[in-house]
Amino acid sequence: MTVSRDEVLAAARRIDGRVRRTPVLQVSPTLAFKLELVQHVGSFKPRGAFNRLLSAKEQGALTGQGIVTASGGNAGLAAAYAARELGVPARIFVPRTAPAPKVARLRTLDADVVQVGNEYAEAHEAAVAASEESGALLLHAYDQPEVVAGQGTLGLELLEQLGGFDTVLVAVGGGGLIAGVATALEERARVIGVEPELAPTLHRALEAGEPVDVQVGGVAADSLGARRLGALAFDAARRYDFGSVLIAEDAIVAARNELWQDYRLAVEHGAAVAYAALTTGAYEPAADERVVVIVCGANTDPATLG
Incomplete structure (x- = not known):
């Protein structure tokens, strides 16, 4: 499976007016932040969700059974x-470890929320079973072509x-965002994945030569807690030759606090990971290198900011 730049361009047309053009x-x-934390519901994810649902609607696959x-x-x-x-029901499976503010917010959006297991992978297994039983459209969090293409519209905006x-x-968690952005840019710029040391899905996949299961945990696991890199992200890593740098827990926490203290950006830990690549020197730009950090999510408890 691959996703083409033409699919990203088609996604941009399809979701136009449904998502925000974030600043x-x-x-x-030499440094810019792409503020995707101000996207609808506080992360980049609506781009892929809308593209998946609207594409299915075009094909007559979005029915009254809704989505799971x-x-x-x-x-x-x-x-x-x-x-x-779009006026259809949604059933959302989340791990029991999902942060309470996110679970509460899901319910305000009229979703049927089911908490199961302790990791994303267990919730995904339950969602697949529910989709097969009910006939509801399955929306994958990161490893569907329409989802990856939708996330890639962020890259088009940057250009x-x-x-x-x-x-x-x-x-990087499951890799949908980096796969989409790399596809949209199509080597017009270098793309670097940044991962928590305790959730190194891309790093381990590149070492093994294929996606493999990894143990995941740590402060960013609620948003970057996929156990395995998506197949589409691995394909994009090979096509566009992007690698991964790893970030320690304390550095993620420090970067998150710095984003708040210096820029008044209240972000979740997963959204601070990319910035931590710069604050720790895990990625060292050249003197005149123009770097963009995608600040990807804001679903956090502001009371925990230092």
Whole structure:
């Protein structure tokens, strides 16, 4: 399975008017933040959710049975929001470890929330079974072509907003965002994956030569807690030759606090991972290298910010 840039362009046309064109904050002449944390429901995920649902609707596959998905939180919020906007029911399976604020928010979006297991992978198994039993459309959190193409629209926006840049730092969980962005950019800029040390799905896949299961945990597991890199993300990593840098727990926490203290950006831990690549020196840009950090999610408890 692969996703083409033409599919990303088609996704941009399909979801136009459904998602926000999020702003870019030019921090310095060589550093910019793509503020996807101000997207609907607080993350980039509605891009892929809307593209999957609208594509299915075009094909007559979005019925009164609605949709079913699994999520650590953000993908579920996006699915529930898109389903509500399109007038179909949504059933969201989340791990029992999902943060209470995300679960509460899901219910405000009229979703049927089912908590099962302790990891995203267990919630996904339950979602697949529910889809097969009910006939509801299955929306994968990160490993469906329509989802990846939808996430890639963020990359198209960056090209329009900034013109030229050299490198994009992207947090990686299951890999839908980095696969979509790399496909949209199509080597117009370097793409670097950034992962928590305790959830290294891309790193381990590149080592093994294929996606493999990894143990996941840590402060960012609610949003970057996929146990295995998606097949589409692995294909994109091979096609566009992007690698991964790993970030320690304390560095993620520190980067999150710095984003709040210096820029007043209240982000979840997963959204601070990409920025931590710069604050720790895990990725060191050249003197004139133009870097974009995707700040991808804001679903957090502000009371925990330092």
